[in-house]
Each structure stands twice: as C-alpha cells, then as structure tokens.
Amino acid sequence: MTTALWPAPFLATPLDATVTIPASKSLTNRYLVLAAIADGESRLRAPLQSRDSDLMIGALRVMGASITEVPGSGEVPDLVVTPIPAGFTAPEGGLAVDCGLAGTVMRFVPPLASLVNGSVTFDGDPGALVRPMAPIVAGLQGLGVPVVGGENGFLPFTVQGSGQVAGGHVKIDAGSSSQFISALLLVAARFSDGLHLEHTGDSVPSLDHISMTVEILRSVGVVVDDSTPKHWIVAPGTVAAFDVVLEQDLSNAGPFLAAALATRGTVRIPNWPTNTTQVGDKWREILPQFGASVSLEAGTLIVTGGEEIRGVDLADTSELAPSVAALCALASTPSRLSGIAHLRGHETDRLAALVAEINALGGDAEETEDGLIINPAPLHAGVFHSYHDHRMATAGAIIGLAVSGVEVENIATTSKTMPNFPAMWATMVSQTAGA
Ligand SMILES: O=C(O)C1=C[C@@H](OP(=O)(O)O)[C@@H](O)[C@H](O)C1
Numbered sequence: 001m002t003t004a005l006w007p008a009p010f011l012a013t014p015l016d017a018t019v020t021i022p023a024s025k026s027l028t029n030r031y032l033v034l035a036a037i038a039d040g041e042s043r044l045r046a047p048l049q050s051r052d053s054d055l056m057i058g059a060l061r062v063m064g065a066s067i068t069e070v071p072g073s074g075e076v077p078d079l080v081v082t083p084i085p086a087g088f089t090a091p092e093g094g095l096a097v098d099c100g101l102a103g104t105v106m107r108f109v110p111p112l113a114s115l116v117n118g119s120v121t122f123d124g125d126p127g128a129l130v131r132p133m134a135p136i137v138a139g140l141q142g143l144g145v146p147v148v149g150g151e152n153g154f155l156p157f158t159v160q161g162s163g164q165v166a167g168g169h170v171k172i173d174a175g176s177s178s179q180f181i182s183a184l185l186l187v188a189a190r191f192s193d194g195l196h197l198e199h200t201g202d203s204v205p206s207l208d209h210i211s212m213t214v215e216i217l218r219s220v221g222v223v224v225d226d227s228t229p230k231h232w233i234v235a236p237g238t239v240a241a242f243d244v245v246l247e248q249d250l251s252n253a254g255p256f257l258a259a260a261l262a263t264r265g266t267v268r269i270p271n272w273p274t275n276t277t278q279v280g281d282k283w284r285e286i287l288p289q290f291g292a293s294v295s296l297e298a299g300t301l302i303v304t305g306g307e308e309i310r311g312v313d314l315a316d317t318s319e320l321a322p323s324v325a326a327l328c329a330l331a332s333t334p335s336r337l338s339g340i341a342h343l344r345g346h347e348t349d350r351l352a353a354l355v356a357e358i359n360a361l362g363g364d365a366e367e368t369e370d371g372l373i374i375n376p377a378p379l380h381a382g383v384f385h386s387y388h389d390h391r392m393a394t395a396g397a398i399i400g401l402a403v404s405g406v407e408v409e410n411i412a413t414t415s416k417t418m419p420n421f422p423a424m425w426a427t428m429v430s431q432t433a434g435a
C-alpha cells in the first residue's frame with residue numbers, strides 16, 4: 001500500500017468559498033468513444049484532463065482514432081477527434097489497450113474493438129483485474145465476436161474483431177455495473193442490424209448513467225428505444241459528428257459541497273447546469289436531507305451547512321456514496337445507505353473500505369447485504385487509507401475538515417478524475433469567512 005500521507009486540512013471556522021470543478025469523466029469518455037465512430041471530425045470543448053480521460057484517449061489512438069489538442073477558450077485545451085478509419089486493421093500480433101483502473105475504458109472500449117479488424121488485448125492495474133467483466137465477455141460472444149481469455153470473468157482478455165458485427169438480440173446480466181449496458185449501447189448503431197439488449201437480472205444499478213448514455217446517443221442522431229424496462233433497442237445508423245462543451249463533473253462537486261456541511265459554512269459552485277444527465281445533480285436533493293440549505297441562484301449552486309449534520313436514509317447513491325458516507329460519519333444521528341451492493345466492484349470494495357477507514361478513526365460503521373449502516377461516534381485523528389480509489393481519498397478529505405489530525409494516504413490517486421484535487425482543496429480552504 002502506498003505510504004505517502006497527506007495531512008488533510010482541518011477548519012475550525014465556517015468555510016465561505018467559491019469553487020469550479022473540472023469536466024465530467026462520464027461525459028468526456030462517452031463523447032470520446034462516440035467521436036471515434038462518428039461520421040466526421042468532432043470537437044470536445046473544455047474536456048476532462050485526468051488519468052481516466054488520458055487512458056480513454058490512449059485506447060482510441062491505439063485503435064486508429066486521431067485525437068489532437070487545440071487551444072480552447074479556458075485553461076484546458078479542446079480535443080479534435082478524427083474517427084477510426086473505415087477498415088482499420090490491427091497489425092500482426094495485435095494491439096494492446098491499458099485500461100488502468102478506469103471502468104469506462106475497460107467496459108466501453110472492448111465493444112468498440114469488435115469493429116476493428118484484428119486482435120485487441122485489454123489489461124489494467126492490479127485493481128482492475130478484480131473488477132467484474134463477465135457481462136461484456138458474454139455480450140460480445142453472444143454477438144458472435146470471439147474473446148480469448150476472460151473465462152473467469154476478469155481482465156486480461158483479447159477481442160478478435162473482424163471489422164463487422166451483425167448485431168441482433170443479446171441478453172446479459174448487468175447487475176454488477178450499469179457500464180455493461182452503456183458499453184454495448186454506445187457502439188450498437190454501428191452493428192449491421194443494430195442491437196436489442198436485454199438485462200436478465202433483477203435490477204441494474206446506476207440507472208442515471210444509462211439514461212445519460214441514451215440521451216447522448218439521441219443527441220448524435222442514434223435512434224434508441226428504452227420504453228420497455230430492461231430492454232434497449234438501438235437502430236443501425238450513423239453517429240453524427242458533433243461539437244460539444246463539456247459540463248463540470250457534478251459527482252466530483254460532491255466533496256466540495258460536503259465541505260460546506262463539514263464546516264457549517266457555505267460553498268458556491270457557478271455554472272451549475274440547468275438541464276443535465278449527471279447523477280451529481282442529485283446533490284440538490286441529498287444535501288438538504290443532511291440539514292443543509294441548497295439553492296440555485298442565477299446558475300450558481302449555493303450550499304450552506306446546518307448547525308448539525310443529520311443522519312440520512314438513502315437508496316442507490318451510486319458513485320456519490322463515498323462522499324455521502326463521509327458525511328454520515330460526521331452526522332449526529334444514524335444513517336442507512338442501501339442499494340449499493342455493486343460498490344464492492346468499484347475501484348476497490350468501497351463498502352469494506354469505508355467501514356474499515358471510518359472505524360479506524362473511532363467511527364461506528366457496518367456493512368449490510370446491500371449497503372452501510374453508520375452510527376454517530378466521536379472521530380479522532382488517524383490515517384485514512386485510499387485503496388487507489390479517488391473517491392475514498394476525497395471522503396478522507398471531507399472527514400479531515402471536521403476532525404483534526406486526519407492524514408489521507410495516497411491523495412495523488414485523485415488524479416483518476418481530478419488531478420489538481422489537493423491544490424483545489426487548499427484553495428477552497430484558504431477562502432474562509434472574512435478572509
Ligand atoms: O457509465 C459511467 O460513466 C459510470 C457508471 C457508474 O458505474 P456503475 O454502474 O458500475 O456504478 C458509475 O459508478 C461510474 O463512476 C461511472
């Protein structure tokens with residue numbers, strides 16, 4: 001385990017800060033995939049620059065897409081993407097894609113590889129080799145695409161594309177990640193007969209992320225029928241080239257908004273989108289349940305913490321769960337988080353990691369079959385391990401604002417989606433009331 005320790009800033013006075021957040025990982029990596037199969041050159045304005053987006057760019061370049069940085073209107077360069085050329089053929093010996101620990105790369109890119117002529121091998125970080133992959137392997141094989149390796153349901157494996165996929169009706173169990181559904185839908189318009197994808201399990205987690213996929217597909221001219229629960233039908237057709245401005249990452253806004261509650265202060269985030277497919281928009285419903293006041297004024301989200309943080313009872317908080325759990329650990333009444341069993345297959349087993357780290361600081365957290373129970377307990381100084389998980393690291397930072405002497409191990413792991421997190425956090429903390 002990495003041992004570098006980051007002394008989390010502690011604040012005894014209420015925060016009064018304005019913060020801007022880098023672009024959304026989920027939007028950036030979806031648009032990158034679509035740009036690689038579009039009918040012309042596309043442009044992503046103000047995209048995310050982070051490890052996960054770099055891994056996606058690397059994967060698409062390996063498969064023949066050309067991606068160039070050009071000056072944008074802000075600090076971050078825009079990306080101009082020329083799609084994978086028709087008939088692109090892998091060299092003898094095949095191609096290799098490094099997925100790192102990025103779920104969007106390891107799930108979204110293998111279906112794309114089925115459209116390439118030749119072999120593409122997928123591998124990743126040690127932590128990636130235990131994340132569920134079986135539904136992607138089953139889905140591709142169900143479409144007649146050979147996959148070598150991956151029999152045990154994990155990376156590494158090799159997709160042997162022939163440059164063409166017939167498509168048709170495929171059934172998978174996406175109970176362990178919504179990304180399996182999004183992955184197949186994203187490229188399905190390029191299958192000769194399109195795709196009828198059916199989920200065979202009870203429920204799919206993170207449904208908001210599937211809605212995001214469907215909305216984006218429609219915005220680039222792809223016809224998707226999602227009117228029957230657990231079924232998605234994509235018509236064959238072209239993906240129209242696009243020019244899009246990326247929204248900031250509302251899930252990554254979470255730790256900064258939580259900071260308002262942890263310090264009983266105020267945090268403002270300008271340019272909060274009025275219409276968005278991001279699950280992070282749910283902070284507007286979630287934070288009042290913790291006792292915060294939340295308002296959207298002239299496009300700026302303003303969150304002010306209450307006198308105390310109240311416990312919550314929340315279902316399916318998806319990727320927001322680690323930040324939510326950090327607030328629960330600071331709450332004065334019990335909390336229950338449910339519908340998040342699939343977090344055991346995220347960057348780490350997040351349920352086990354949250355329980356271990358909250359309890360190591362004196363907290364009272366326990367796992368349930370599908371979530372967490374977190375009871376009030378006085379927390380003390382100590383080390384908060386991050387398990388190579390960006391959201392564990394930011395959960396430690398939230399707790400550290402309210403509990404003096406917390407040190408977060410490997411804060412650099414936040415570079416997965418937010419490379420400047422330590423500097424952004426320090427800048428936020430320096431904006432205290434009256435400063
Ligand atoms: O499609 C996406 O961009 C994502 C889907 C969700 O995955 P799960 O369904 O595995 O939770 C989410 O947690 C992840 O951070 C991003």
Ligand SMILES: C=C(OP(=O)(O)O)C(=O)O
Nearest residue numbers: 101102103104319346347
């Ligand atoms: C689950 C997450 O990431 P990934 O895209 O790697 O699945 C996450 O960011 O919370």
